[in-house]
Amino acid sequence: VSRAARVASELRDARLAEHATADSGPPPTALADLTVLATDTQTAGRGRLDRAWSTPPGTALAVSVFLAHEPSGAPELVGSASSARDPAAALPRATLDPRRLGWVPLLAGVAMVRAVRSLGVTGGGLKWPNDVLVDGRKLCGILTELTPTGVVVGAGLNVSMTAQQLPVPTATSLVIEGVPEHGESVDGEVASLLDRALAAYLRELVQLVGRWREAEHPADLRPLVEQHLQTLELAVRVDLPGQPPLRGVAVGLDDDGRLLVRETATSGVVAVAAGDVTHLRYE
Ligand code: ATP
Structure with missing residues (x-):
């Protein structure tokens, strides 16, 4: 040190x-x-x-x-x-x-x-x-x-x-x-x-x-x-407290650094904030 x-x-x-x-x-x-x-x-x-x-x-x-x-x-x-x-x-x-x-x-x-x-x-x-x-x-x-x-x-x-x-x-x-x-x-x-x-x-x-x-x-x-972000383009499962897991593909970052996930079920893009995520797993 x-x-x-x-x-x-x-x-x-x-x-x-x-x-x-x-x-x-x-x-x-x-x-x-x-x-x-x-x-x-x-x-x-x-x-x-x-x-x-x-x-x-x-x-x-x-x-x-x-x-x-x-x-x-x-x-x-x-x-x-x-x-x-x-x-x-x-x-x-x-x-x-x-x-x-x-x-x-x-x-x-x-x-x-x-x-x-x-x-x-x-x-x-x-x-x-x-x-x-x-x-x-x-x-x-x-x-x-x-x-x-x-x-x-x-x-x-x-x-x-x-x-x-x-x-x-x-x-x-x-x-x-x-x-x-x-x-x-x-x-x-x-x-x-x-x-x-x-x-x-x-x-x-x-x-x-x-x-x-x-x-x-x-x-x-x-x-x-x-x-430097390896998460992009990958299929992810995002666990959020009190909600069913969000499943989709990570497509980018928004202006605040939140992860944009294109949800498989709806094809809609959801922004997830780091503070809200309990786990993020690659699928
Ligand atoms: P996770 O990695 O479980 O998806 P996370 O990335 O949010 O969640 P962190 O808060 O970054 O987790 O780190 C805590 C987790 O890292 C612990 O639950 C344990 O699984 C793991 N861990 C603990 N010590 C080490 C270590 N020295 N090296 C790597 N992983 C560790």
């Missing part, structure tokens, strides 16, 4: 608070934009809907990145001088607009897909809304949570666990996917796979967050996300 601190601090505006273990105390209260918390030993990991995320100590990366609603400290005005007179237009850009927020977990997934490919993983893609899969096995889970001052983007990446150490049979790890444990980091020094993975992910994420913040329209990054 100390090496990761150095890598992260080289990134524009990145700051890192080190956590040796998940039990080393509460995080600082006033987090700076792009604060990174990372550990290789997570004791109470969770996924969506409070599902357990478990990893043997030292074999996986758990990393959270804080994206402040007001990265510069002062709200950036949206629009021109005339719209600045409208208080609603004075919201910080790239933040409180729910249409923009729907893209955050997807961008984190894209960052992770690119990072693991840069380490040597072949294939791999984003399963909407929050998993990175390789040949149908889960390599990484993403969890984003909204706070009053920003968004916490969490990622759990299986790094060095062997087949015997996998917490569930549907998981995989970088090592199982053939990535060597020792190799050169982006700065040319020998580094552990855990540090290389963290550095690669942060580099991709910071770049994508910059593009997301600068985008004119919330959906400007849709082509990039769709390029």
Whole structure:
């Protein structure tokens, strides 16, 4: 992690608070934009809907990145001088607009897909809304949570666990996917796979967050996300609480990052939001 601190601090505006273990105390209260918390030993990991995320100590990366609603400290005005007179237009850009927020977990997934490919993983893609899969096995889970001052983007990446150490049979790890444990980091020094993975992910994420913040329209990054999305064109079953499962083919993403499913029964297109989905399965 100390090496990761150095890598992260080289990134524009990145700051890192080190956590040796998940039990080393509460995080600082006033987090700076792009604060990174990372550990290789997570004791109470969770996924969506409070599902357990478990990893043997030292074999996986758990990393959270804080994206402040007001990265510069002062709200950036949206629009021109005339719209600045409208208080609603004075919201910080790239933040409180729910249409923009729907893209955050997807961008984190894209960052992770690119990072693991840069380490040597072949294939791999984003399963909407929050998993990175390789040949149908889960390599990484993403969890984003909204706070009053920003968004916490969490990622759990299986790094060095062997087949015997996998917490569930549907998981995989970088090592199982053939990535060597020792190799050169982006700065040319020998580094552990855990540090290389963290550095690669942060580099991709910071770049994508910059593009997301600068985008004119919330959906400007849709082509990039769709390029990395393996769910498109596939037959899916979407479980939604209190409703019969929705069955159809995933046909795209709407302006808010919701998945568009062409329902088999009706041929109508339904938009499903990540927050409403209990499970999404390929059929
Ligand atoms: P699902 O994968 O069950 O469709 P989901 O993608 O919403 O649902 P997440 O919240 O992302 O699930 O992750 C929690 C699930 O991931 C757990 O229910 C468990 O099946 C699985 N899991 C737990 N730990 C790991 C791990 N280290 N690697 C891969 N999968 C894991």
